[in-house]
Amino acid sequence: MKEDYLKIIFELGGSHKKVSNKEISLGLGIAAGSVTEMISKLADEGLVVHEPYAGISLTAKGQRYAAELVRKHRLWETFLVDKLHYNFADVHSEAEVLEHQTSDRLAEALDDFLQHPDHCPxxxxxxxxxxxxxxxxxxxxxxxxxxxxxxxxRFLDNHELLTYLEELHLRPQDEVRVIRHEPFEGPIVITKDGNEHKINVSYKAAHNIFIK
Structure with missing residues (x-):
């Protein structure tokens, strides 16, 4: 569980900026109260810095730990999709198990075998x-x-989210146009590839998709 928090803080940008309890809560799909409790434990271990009302960021120690976890996890996700032809929405739970059994030597061999990928699926x-x-x-x-x-x-690494986005036929590198934000935490209405067909992306999902 601790590792899940470190990975989500890393994904949300906690190496460079402060992230909020709400962002972590939305990313992990758990109650904000549970986030507060775990963040206190991580702070006690010197893995994060928590400034009340400002946010949470990784310490140098926390960043090293998170980067190692994320590296192994994403190498396995890439292997499962590219070499074993898994659906990209279905690899998270498999990679979650494999990352904990992966030595640095094995990670290096996997990286070499995959020809040093920059990004996961x-x-x-x-x-x-x-x-x-x-x-x-x-x-x-x-x-x-x-x-x-x-x-x-990119999309946050969450099975429920990735399955949902697969059903909407959304993938990284898709170009979309934002039509409107529905009120009261309603969906974000978008169109894709110049197509007029409107796609409703839920409020929660829209907080787990990064854009450029």
């Missing part, structure tokens, strides 16, 4: 063996303005 960056990774956008689809055209960069 849902668009997330794969950190290098020394924990380095390129900057990525941390702007959410929910933050896009009505009428704006954006590219879907």
């Amino acid at each position: 849902h668009g997330g960056v794969i950190p290098s063996a020394n924990g380095k990774f390129p900057d990525v956008s941390h702007r959410l689809l929910a933050e896009a303005a009505d009428g704006e055209t954006v590219v879907l960069e």
